[in-house]
Amino acid sequence: MKALQYVTVGAEPEVREIPTPEPGPGEVLLKVTAAGVCHSDDFVMSMPLEMFGFDLPLTLGHEGAGTVAAVGEGVRGLELGTSAVVYGPWGCGTCWFCAQGMENYCSRAGELRIFPPGLGAPGAIAEYLIVDSPRHLVPIGDLDPVQTVPLTDAGLTPYHAIKRSLGKLRPGSWAVVIGSGGLGHVAIQLLRQLSSARVVALDVNDEKLEFAKSVGAHEAVLSNAQAPDNVRKITGAAGASLVLDFVGYQPTIDIAMGVAGIDSDVTIVGVGDGKSAARVGFGVSPYEAAVTSPYWGARSELIELIDLAHEGAFDIAVERFDLDNAPEAYRRLAANTLRGRAVIVP
Ligand code: NAD
Ligand code: ZN
Ligand code: ZN
Secondary structure (H helix, E strand, C coil): CEEEEECCCCCCCEEEECCCCCCCCCCEEEEEEEEEECHHHHHHHCCCCCCCCCCCCEECCCEEEEEEEEECCCCCCCCCCCEEEECCCCCCCCCHHHHCCCHHHCCCHHHHCCCCECCCECCCCECEEEECCHHHEEECCCCCHHHHHHHHCCCHHHHHHHHCCHHHCCCCCEEEEECCCHHHHHHHHHHHHHCCCEEEEEECCHHHHHHHHHCCCCEEEECCCCHHHHHHHHHCCCCEEEEEECCCCHHHHHHHHHHEEEEEEEEECCCCCCCCCCCCCCCCCCCCCEEECCCCCCHHHHHHHHHHHHCCCCCCCEEEEEHHHHHHHHHHHHHCCCCCEEEEEC
């Protein structure tokens, strides 16, 4: 089968011919119908050799959808042909976090060397994908896999981040979304669906700001040195109740802290350069502001998102690429010229 693989640290990923995998006991083989391209892949591929923690070659893609092509020994209750999306942050299934459905915070994944597909385990940007357990599949019925696959990360991560702060999004409050790309454009839609807060989006050019407004932002502001003042002109002195930073570099974290209000949540989702940080403490951050950096989301939350998708809640912006053209999707991601999510359709 064909797969997009990261082969050499520092080089572009390559489309290669590799053996089609067979499902082992308890596993499921999916024929991939769609796979999303996430900025985190770019982060992983920017790591120098001494920091790179996965075996190479690595098949990319941690957002996956497919139809069940075969099941391994012992797998019951899953019909061949079922169309499903993949819950990516695989865990052990039995620790306390996993028992809550929060496999993203599995306390044993490190010790057991369990990795998400595309981030250690072979990923979804291929013709076939092995899923380690039927528990990691959410059936999607007649939803279009291409439109739905971004929900597995670009949807799930902001959904988890917003849900935990819903209590702060009272009528009249403001939420600020920094970076309206793959994750950010879904975050704006989720904020509008789940809360009565008003939304200010920040991004780096007018085209991106227009895009943010087209998916539901009430206001859009250029992300620059004047941004904190410009956002505060909109929110008033109270500032924002929730700031979601989908970039995570020092300049955006500084903007986030600059627009956050008293008792707000500042949620840093973007991984930036992996080194940036918020300054927190008396006199430097708003009183009682809580700063957090969540990772992905819970299995139950992906089920909820798919239910929302069945209600027609989302207008996911997708740019399609075929598998042979997948390296171009990564070039466009790096050049920041995508509108929404790039999805590979094998
Ligand atoms: P993306 O490239 O699709 O979107 C990023 C957006 O941020 C773009 O619209 C870009 O124009 C904008 N941007 C860039 N610099 C900016 C700045 N200085 N100010 C304002 N906007 C700016 O990326 P994505 O796939 O949506 O991922 C976003 C971030 O979230 C990445 O850092 C990714 O690694 C991270 N991520 C984290 C998790 C998690 O679990 N914490 C999950 C998925 C992705
Ligand atoms: Zn991701
Ligand atoms: Zn676990």
